Amino acid sequence: MQVLKFGGSSVATPDAIRSVASILQAKKTNEPLVVVVSALGKITDQLLQCGSLAATGNVTYKELIQSITQRHLDMARELVPVAIQSSILSFIIQQFNELEDICNSVYHLKELSDRTIARILSFGEQLSSHIVSTYLNTHGITNTWLDATKHIVTDSNYLKAVVNFPATNKSIQSVIPKQSDGLWIVPGFIASDEEGRITILGRGGSDYTAAIFAAALQASVLEIWTDVSGMMTADPREVKHAKVISRISYQEAMELSHFGAKVIYPPTLQPAMQLNIPVWIKNTFAPEDHGTIIESNIVHTKGTICGISSIANISLISLEGSGMIGIPGYSKLLFETLASCEINVILITQASSEHSICVGIEASIATKAKKALDKAFAYEINRGMVNPIVVEQDLSIIALVGDNMKNHAGTSGKMFGALGRNGINVRAISQGSSERNISAVIASADVKKAINVLHEEFFETTYKQVNVFIIGTGNVGSRLLAQIKQQQAYLQKNANIQLRVIGIANSRRMLFEEHGIDLNQLDRLDSAEPMDLQAFINRIQTMNLRNSVFVDVTASNSVANTYADLFLKSISVVACNKIACSSAYNNYQHLKGMATDRHTSFLFETNVGAGLPVIGTLNDLLRSGDAINEIHAVLSGTLNFVFNNYDGTRSFATVVKQAQDEGYTEPDPRLDLGGTDVMRKIMILAREAGARLEMEQIVNHSFMPASCMEGSVENFYSEMERQEAHFKKLYTEATANGKKLKFVANYKNGEAAVGLQQIDPQHDFYHLYGKDNIVLFYTNRYKDQPMVIKGAGAGAEVTASGVFADIIRAASV
Known part of the structure; x- marks a missing residue:
């Protein structure tokens, strides 16, 4: 004996019912089959609506009844040959005439009792099961229609009836002999009390009907046919990579169904479990799929949860x-x-x-x-x-x-x-x-x-999905996007990270794509919606995606001021922008504290040394129990480039302009030339080392004439040309002493200073070429010979790579 149940989606259309017939044709065996049928898809809700409309005095219930009637008539006309349609069409019309009479009474009385609701809802299964039975009989699959209300006995709780199993089992066993090879079609969901009044078994009760028959007949298997290929590890509408659970225990299935898994109605499992009848969930539209088997004594070999x-x-x-x-x-x-x-x-x-x-x-x-x-x-x-x-x-x-x-x-x-x-x-x-x-x-x-x-x-041991939002598409930002595009496939294959860029913005436009922006089509940003910083932040928070990382590749104070709002939603922040970490100490500490409290990342390696591992190394030293005593560094790739290329044959202003054109300077070069950028960097390092330091506490021995720092950037360049003698004198004096000019930052005993120094050939800073940076850490462990970090400290490509590395670190938390 096998019992099969077909849900509303499995009988929603003529093609779906043909699929049911194909499944039953393949099931031809010498043992009996009981097939339980739900109402056509969505019909139960529509029937309930008819009663509700009538009860509130809304006459449109008649139009809805007419629409439901027509759907059933159309279904029957398509499935049943014309020559023998009259019987099923007459039955459908008679049933809907009765339904309309009931609703008319409800309309006049303005009263809708539970008993009446049960009666109204019962029409769905009665009609669908008759249509399926008639179709099968006319296509060579002989069957007997069986009225469930005559055999499932319940109490008088009309909308969620409790089954009287002794009486029900006796009645079912009397009408379906185990030795027969027959096929019975049974309407699900409906039953009757001891007085013969219609009751229903609760929403989803067709599953329960099937289980009741399976238990009464001690079936070898109960099959639940639906529109999905079994129970899933999660709702596939919410989780793209949800997987089918091939085998699961009764207890696990009951827990999942209780907590929202709609594949099976929770009470279904109790009768099956008591008699150890396997329940097999299958897909009507993909019958070859294995589905999910629910039974006892399941041993899961992998994972702790199902x-x-x-x-x-x-x-x-x-x-x-x-x-x-x-x-x-x-x-x-x-x-x-x-x-x-x-x-x-x-x-x-x-x-x-x-x-x-x-x-x-x-x-x-x-x-x-x-x-x-x-x-x-x-x-x-x-x-x-x-x-x-x-x-x-x-x-x-x-x-x-x-x-x-x-x-x-x-x-x-x-x-x-x-x-x-x-x-x-x-x-x-x-x-x-x-x-x-x-x-x-x-x-x-x-x-x-x-x-x-x-x-x-x-479950997803293959990769971790990371969702990135980037503000800033200039020199560094554009190269960062190019690097991400180049490495996406590599990261997924070798680091188990699926990196998706969900949002991009510049000062003019912002673009979002919830499933990931195609980085081959970045020109879409040019025609995207106008940029609004607060709207950009709000969208990130509203999208509420897992493993979100916000990347600030700007020099904007306004963008830096959004970090706290992002931390409140546990969104990691990767900042190329130095403003937040060089702001007031209390704000710096507040942001770091928020990130820690919210179990998220605040990473800003590129604030010092572009792509060099300066801050990461400093933090590794501290975490391993060392202490930073002194820091000596050349931290401006711009200034190092300038002094390595200035020899008096070209004007100082010309060399600075070359550095800016090659992308080594801040957007405003005066931040580099005036020492402000280096002050920020040494302050960030000192703070990371544990010092409570503010910008105004740092001594700046500026080499720039005050007149150069006034007015606009254009005035800055023209004034440097006028002050060329000053710059040549600095160079000439250093050369005469056999030394090179380097802009040096020092931190010791809680104090910091920056300024231009003449460096002799024996110093670590002397052989520092191009745009390189160098940092010397003197610690308890590195007392006499410092730890040295040296390399390119400026440039869009290396800075972008540093930002990219921080994104990967944030993704790996």
Whole structure:
């Protein structure tokens, strides 16, 4: 004996019903088959709407009935040969005449009872099963239509009836002999009480009907045919890479179905589990797919969890107060009150201090629950023994499910660590004693992000998806995008990182693409929407993507001021921009503290030395227990380039202009020439080393005439030309002494200074060519011979590579 159930999507169209026939044709065996059929797709909702419209006095229920009638007539006309259509068409018309009579009565009475709703909803399965039965009979698949309402006996809870299994089993066994090779078509969802009045088994009850028949007949297998190829590791509408679960235990399946997995109706599994009947979920439209087998004694060889599920539209009801501690009876009154109002509790959590109890319920009944609890605890609330009942809205539950979680340490830590790193706040936690389910209440706005984060953490061992937003497409930004484009395939193959650029902006335009911008089509930015910095930040926050990294490749104060808002959403920040880290010390510390508190990254390696590993090395020294005593450095690639190329044969202004044209200077070259940029860099290094240092505390021995620093950039260049004698004198004096000019930054004993120095040939700085930087760290471990970091310290390509490296570091957290 086999029992098969076909859901609404499996009978929604004539082609779908033909697919059902093909499946049954292939099932021809010597054992009997029972086929349970749902209503045509969406019909149950439409029937309920007919009753609701009639009850509110809205006459358009008649138009809706007519539309539903026509759909069924069209279905029958397409499936059944013309010569023998009259019987099924007459049946359909007769059924809808009866439905309209019922709705007319509801319209006049303005009353819609549960009993009437059950009767209205029953028409869907009655009609679909008759159409399927007739089609099969006319195409050589002989079958018998069986009225479920005559054999499934329930109580009189019309909308969610409780089955009388002894009476039901006896009735089903009397009409379907086990030794037969027949085929029975049965309408799902519907039953009747002992008085013969129509009841229904709850939404999704067709699955339950199939399970009832399977249990009564002790079937060898129960097959649930639907429009997906089995139960998935997560909702495929939310998680692109969700996988089919090939085998799963009854208990795991019940947990997943309870927490929102819509493939199977939760009560279905109970009758099957009691008799150890395998339940096989299959795809009507891809019958060759394996699907999911649900049975006992499943041993998962990989992973601790089998799936992730969720329940939306949850409210948390909190009862708390110091008067509860050590006093029995509060929990009893809470749950008795909710039970008396027929309010189902989905999740329960209680503090070990007994100071609070929190329950999760459906959001639609939260107001009803609060009103009842306020009344029940009025005495205690008035006397301050407990606080007024608190209701929190806009929440959802996410759940990890798996038999293997039992006795496997670390699953909870892995779950909450992944959520925390992505800024997903957990409002309540619950774990059953079976250790098969870990549930967490989170904001509904975070559900999609949370499910993807957890799926990536527990299932997607192939790669980690990182979503990048970049502001700044100038010299450095454009090269960064080119490097990302070049390395995307390499990173996915060799580093298990799928790097997607989701947003790009410059001073004029901004472009977003939720599934990743095609970096071969960056010209789309030119016609994208106008740039609005706050709108750009808001969009990043609203998209709420996992593993998000914001990249600032500007010199903008306004962009730097957005970092705190990004950290609040646990979005990592990679800053080429020096403004934030060289701002007031309190702001620098605040930003670093926020990043730490939010378990996210704040990386700014390129603030000092472009792509050189200066800050990273300094932090490695400190983390390993060393201490920074002195720092001596040439930190301006621009100034090093200028003094390496200035020999008096060309004007100093000409060499500076060459440095700017080759992309070595700040957008305003005066920041480099005046020493401001070097002051920022040595201050950042000193701060990273533990010093509390402000810009005004740094001594600047500037070599630039004051007149050069006034007015516009154009005035800057023209004034340098007029001051050429000053610059030539600096060069001539150093050359005469056998030395070279280098702009040096020093930090020692909490003090910092920058300025132009004559460097003799024995010094580490003497042989520093082109645009190179050099940093000497004197530490407790490197006392006599410093740790030296040397290399190109300016240029768009190396700076972009430093930013790129920070992005990868942020992605690897």
